[in-house]
Amino acid sequence: MKVWSVANQKGGVGKTTTVVALAGLLAELGHRVLVVDLDPHGSLTSYFRHDPDELDHSVFDLFAGDPLNAAGLEALLLPTTHEQIRLMPSSTALATLERRAVGKEGMGLQVAKALRQLDGRYDHVLIDSPPVLGVLMxxxxxxxxxxxxxxxxxHLALKGLERMVRTIAMINRARRRKLRFTIVPTFYDRxxxxxxxCLRQLHHQYPDEIxxxxxxxxxKFRNASVQGVVPSSLDAGSRGIKAYAHVLRNLLERPTS
Structure with missing residues (x-):
């Protein structure tokens, strides 16, 4: 099971769109896909027409009590508008997590532990993270x-990228294996x-990661969001979807490290 996270310490850069677009393309290739919403704002959850304010169970349950087994985790999952994609939803309770996590050991590994329980049930997991460095990211x-x-x-987004790169360096000091990252330029208008x-600067500063x-x-991304469907099901030939399809091909062709 491959787990990809989508993150940036700046909001409004297209994180949720990236998750939804890639999940849709993977699903249409026949992969079983799980998307996980770790953002307290619940944009991914709302995209698929679930209300983060009204849910009785959500990803918050991973942090609130005893570890869940695979059956318990499956019970958290919700359907989406694509039969091959399941959602582990967010809830507004996640906004309280930073305060609850103070002084508790292992809070940064709860999602990893949960996903290991689901290994083999899904081919790909895509995680949408909040734009804030904290326990959820x-x-x-x-x-x-x-x-x-x-x-x-x-150019303002480049500052957010610099912070993100520093965060990756910090995380790598605590990981056994270096975290590989790919920069995906978005909202490009030639x-x-x-x-x-900005694109020229990205290529200059991060030639190996872009x-x-x-x-x-x-x-078309906005239109898909209005309907709550993955963008490729609305218009597989759009410029944006072709771009994401190219990104996905490169990711799938990479050797596992």
Whole structure:
């Protein structure tokens, strides 16, 4: 089971869109996909038409009591608009987790431990993380084999990327195996000098980490969100989906490290 996390310490860069787009493409290849919403805002949960304010059970249960077995974890999962994709939803209770985690051992590994219980039941897990360095992002980074960092192609987003790279370095000091990460440029508009200049800078500063494709501004993502469906089911030929398909091919072709 491959676990990929999507993270950036800046909001509004396309994290949830990246999770949904890649999950949809994987599902349409026949993979069994689990998406995990670790953001207290619950954007991924809301995308698939579940209300984080109304759920009795959510990913918060991983932190609230005794460890759950595989059956208990499956009971947390919700359907999505694609039959091959299941959702481990967020809830607003996650916003209290930082306070609850103070002084408790092992809180950064709860998601990793839970996903090990589900190994073999899913082919891919994609984790949507909050834009804040804390126990939830640490869980996302500790649980994954590959990190995807969406970066909006505008210069303020580069500062968020710098913070994220420092966080990855910190996490790597605590991991047995170095965390590999891929930068995915998003919201690219070749008509603007800001986008062109930012993309050039990303290639210059991170030549080995940047994805081989750039995700353009594409209204089809918004349209898919309105309908609560994965973007590729709405328009598989859109520019944005073609970009994500290229990113996915490169990820799937990489040797397991």
């Amino acid at each position: 640490v869980n996302a980074l500790a649980a994954c084999q590959e990190l995807l960092v969406p970066v909006q192609t505008e 008509r603007t000098q800001a986008s062109v200049s 994805a081989g494709s750039v995700v353009p501004v594409d209204t």
